[in-house]
Amino acid sequence: xxxxxxxxxxxxxxxxxxxxxxxxxxxVTLRIGAGEIVGLLGPNGSGKSTLxxxxxxxxxxxxxxxxxxxxxxxxxxxxxxxxYLPEAPDFCPHLTGFELVLFHARxxxxxxxxxxxxxxxxxxxxxxxxxxxxRIGTYSQGMRQRIGLAQALVTDPRVLILDEPTAGIDxxxxxxxxxxxxxxxxxxxTVLLSSHSPGQIEDLCDRVALLDHGRLVLQERVDELTRxxxxxxxxxxxxxxxxxxxxxxxxxxxGVEFHGVEMPRSRLERVFLETVGRRSxxxxxxx
Numbered sequence: 001x002x003x004x005x006x007x008x009x010x011x012x013x014x015x016x017x018x019x020x021x022x023x024x025x026x027x028v029t030l031r032i033g034a035g036e037i038v039g040l041l042g043p044n045g046s047g048k049s050t051l052x053x054x055x056x057x058x059x060x061x062x063x064x065x066x067x068x069x070x071x072x073x074x075x076x077x078x079x080x081x082x083x084y085l086p087e088a089p090d091f092c093p094h095l096t097g098f099e100l101v102l103f104h105a106r107x108x109x110x111x112x113x114x115x116x117x118x119x120x121x122x123x124x125x126x127x128x129x130x131x132x133x134x135r136i137g138t139y140s141q142g143m144r145q146r147i148g149l150a151q152a153l154v155t156d157p158r159v160l161i162l163d164e165p166t167a168g169i170d171x172x173x174x175x176x177x178x179x180x181x182x183x184x185x186x187x188x189x190t191v192l193l194s195s196h197s198p199g200q201i202e203d204l205c206d207r208v209a210l211l212d213h214g215r216l217v218l219q220e221r222v223d224e225l226t227r228x229x230x231x232x233x234x235x236x237x238x239x240x241x242x243x244x245x246x247x248x249x250x251x252x253x254x255g256v257e258f259h260g261v262e263m264p265r266s267r268l269e270r271v272f273l274e275t276v277g278r279r280s281x282x283x284x285x286x287x
Contacts, residue, residue, distance in 0.1 A: 001070060003159055003190035004032040004055060008064035011050055011214075024050045026214040027064070032192055034158075037185055039201035039222075040194040042211035048194040049087050051211070052163050055192065056084045068159060080109070083152035087163040087194075089144055093137030097128055097147045100136060101154050108155035119154060126150045127176065141168030149177065160184060162193040166200065178204055202226060 011025040025047045032038045040048045053059040055066055057073045071078035091100055101119045110118060123132045126146040136144065145168055152160060165181070166174040181204050184191050195201055201208050202222055210218040239247070248258045 001034065002031045003034040003036070003069055004030075004192060005067045005070075006030040006032075006051070006055065006064070007066070009051065009054055009061045009066060010063040011047070011054065011059065012062045024214050025054075025061075028211070028214075028216045029064075030209055030216060030219065032190060034190055035185060035188050036207065037181065037191040037193070037205045038207045038209060039205035040192070040209050040211060041196075041198060041201050042194075043196070045213075046211040047214040048211055049163055052084075052161050052192070052194060056082060056161050080155075081158040083155065083157035083160045085145075085148045085152045085160075085162045085165055088141075088167060089148040091136050091144065091147070093135060095136055096134060097123060097132040097136060097139070097143075097150070100147060101132075101150045104151040105154045110155050122150045122154045123147070125153070125180065127173075142170060142173055145169055146173070146177075149180075157189070159190045160192070162191065164194055164196070166195075174200075 007029055009025050009028045010023070013022045013024055014020075015022060028047070028051060030038075040051065042048050050059065054061050055068070055073055057075070057079055060074060066073040068078040068082060073079075095103070098119060101123055102115070105115055105119055120129070120132070123129060126149050128143060128146050128150065131139070131143065136147065139147065145165065149162075149165060152162070162181075166177050169177065178200070181191060181193070185206075193204070205222055207219060207221050208225065209216055244261065251258050
């Protein structure tokens, strides 16, 4: 059984009292298997957040249907196995991080036995132990994203819906959250996440669904899209020009076309992470 089934979802909005109808989503159909990580990719205004809100039952579609583990997403029981991180979460600033996550644990009917320990453990997983008793109003944007991820995880959900999970987080923090999302797959969780970043989708997701102007214009496995066929690359230590000439002649003698020499480039994000290292996150994080 699919974990999430999205069938022909259309969503229209009518801004203002006499505003013209705006179509945010137009006949989107998507299947997400259990244990799969799927990324929604698209520019601002493409309908990513609207689709995620329909999946978790915060918005009703104009047409179409959505089911989570076979249950219509508008029903309360469909959401009991779901953790949701909204885009730019705006939590009550007067609550502490611990109080917020505890509230969501109770709201999600987490077992009362060991609830305090469960809350502390999930806050530790997102690296906010040192600030969990500070008010959320004092948190940076990145820290609010992290505590938002903690509240999504506290009920141990089978399905996670994450809207821009690394928004406002520096590259080190984003890499840590990315590693956490990758671990979800080994735990058998299903993840549907949205991102503006093709690189993040490439690093984290099994499949990508590309939205543009409310329409699903592409869905494909990431490894199929990024595979460059028809050529073979060999990575070796730097070769002197004489050896390169010999190699070129050896290949041409065997009917293999020599296309040129390239020096492999590292991604800037990788350079950053290798330079500054992975540090524990806490009160020193900046947006």
